[in-house]
Amino acid sequence: MSEAGNKPNMPDWLTPEVVEHLRLVSYNYQVRAFGEELARVNTLPLDQRRRYIADMVDHATSKGVRFEKPALGVTP
């Protein structure tokens, strides 16, 4: 799968300047919301990002962290 999936025809408003601005807003927001490390990880190519998350999750699992949600019969 490509990063952007099936790219539609790009609209006129999506100029290079707007893309650059949105990337900056996105990065700054992710730093505030998720922290600098995950914000950095999210700029990596997909395969490296997946590898990072895999290492993080596997390490957490090996330390006894549980990730599953309770089976409630309905999803939040």
Add this chain to the structure above:
Amino acid sequence: MPLTYAELERFYEGLVSKARQCGVACAITSGMACVAFGVAAATRDCDLLCAPDAAGDFFSLLFDTPLRGRLPSYRGNLTAPLDSRWLRGGWTSHFVWSVPEGEAFLDVFGIAPRGSSPWQSESRGPYAGLHTVAEMKRTDRDKDWPYTTALGLKLLEQGDSRGWLHLFNYEALSETSKKLACPSEMVSLRPVLSLLPEGGDRLEIALKAEIEFWHRLDQLRLKVYERAVRPYMLAVRGDPLAAATAPLPEQHQARLRHAELLLPANPLRQYGIERLIAEAKAKTAQMLPASALDWLPDVSACFKFFAE
């Protein structure tokens, strides 16, 4: 050797691929989709959207999909049978593959909670579309909300104006609007966006009201299902054929029998979607100034698939 994230990811993606080859429309959503979209989330379980009409075919496929030689079983006494009637009504079927080295969890649902458009039309590879995943993140859990805004920004970066519908963080929204005008069709879908030119406290409070409203809406929705599932849960709990130790087809038949008698297929529709929305508004009004409620969106479109 432990069950690793990479193995689980391959397993779930393989399951989607196999299902689609069999004509089953399905897509991975939630945390695993977020990783693919550049908004990393730590998760190991898989949330899967499956077309309700294909529930039977998907169930047959699960019965034929071992992980390290083990077949899955239903998880928990609250789990509805994987059947089109209950999937269509918003229930989730939970499965687990238990192997000596760990467990793999799969949650299957047919209707994307809060989804305003058919998820089937926007899949990206094995994943549901960004817009669907972002709508699904408007839950009653605080931890989901940063993903909503982050996915909204990703949508805009990809040229999809619907990203405006998902920006709930005041700073991110204000910063975005400095270089990008919000289209009028997005304002009509989400009235709070009309406050963007003035910004300030009014916008910030209106955003808080929106988030509170979605929280309340989700809490109330979950309570409807929680009440509806109780008689079924008690019956399943007392039935050894429905237990995880029974073969999956027997578990399924037992759950079907109990569900047909005790589990309402569409409790939300029975309860009344307009009633649910009105109650969520009333709860929100208890927390925030009444003027902030003027900017709440019409969310009935996010429940239209329950109403059909």
